């Protein structure tokens with residue numbers, strides 16, 4: 542049995558349980574993560590964020606005293622990065638008095654990320670490099686889902702790396718997709734799984750998307766997914782991205798965020814920022830039973 546004192550928060554209704562483990566004593570088992578994220582038997586969330594000092598994370602090579610966001614999906618699996626989670630994490634650190642400045646650098650499995658708490662409920666995060674790449678078998682990867690009439694539909698999706706893996710498919714029919722089942726892709730592609738985004742382009746500065754998240758299912762938003770979608774949309778529309786940041790609004794079922802894209806060095810990678818709301822909605826205490 543373990544006692545956890547937690548906060549519950551969300552960013553565009555992508556929701557998280559977040560708790561502090563300063564000394565690295567509460568590295569939860571997947572079954573415990575599933576318990577906490579369970580919407581009936583636990584607190585309920587799409588993912589779990591453990592605030593732990595970097596020195597307690599074996600693979601972290603940066604500042605040992607940084608607050609590290611140890612992210613887990615609702616099924617207990619580890620993911621490298623979470624764009625909505627990182628905003629909620631920074632809100633939690635600030636409101637819990639764990640950091641005193643409104644600008645903070647945190648550790649993630651995708652590297653260090655710098656965030657700024659804006660004067661309203663939004664947080665702006667530097668999301669690092671975004672890479673569009675090819676599949677193993679071709680430049681795109683076929684992704685299949687069912688539509689509302691249970692008819693299989695397949696799109697050529699663009700693989701995108703935002704620290705975690707994404708596949709971006711363009712379709713005007715995002716409303717009719719049945720995302721209650723996991724999308725399918727050819728064996729060999731995405732060996733670590735993938736987050737699949739379905740995008741409708743309104744214009745060069747505005748797109749809408751739905752997402753099926755690896756390790757979770759359909760969620761109301763995915764921050765790294767919005768970055769992948771903005772980058773793939775910009776490439777599809779042939780937008781020039783230079784040193785000056787270009788902003789794209791991404792609507793998700795849970796709200797809207799703004800992704801900034803720039804290429805600070807002409808031969809360097811595409812870089813992204815993500816700006817959107819991050820709110821804590823309650824705090825509580827829960828006893829995790831012995832689930833062994």
Ligand SMILES: N[C@@H](CCC[C@H](N)C(=O)O)C(=O)O
Pocket residue numbers: 555588614619620621622623624625626705706736754755756757762763764765766
């Ligand atoms: N909701 C997140 C992404 C969480 C991780 C993802 N499910 C994965 O497994 O890569 C976001 O806001 O980015």
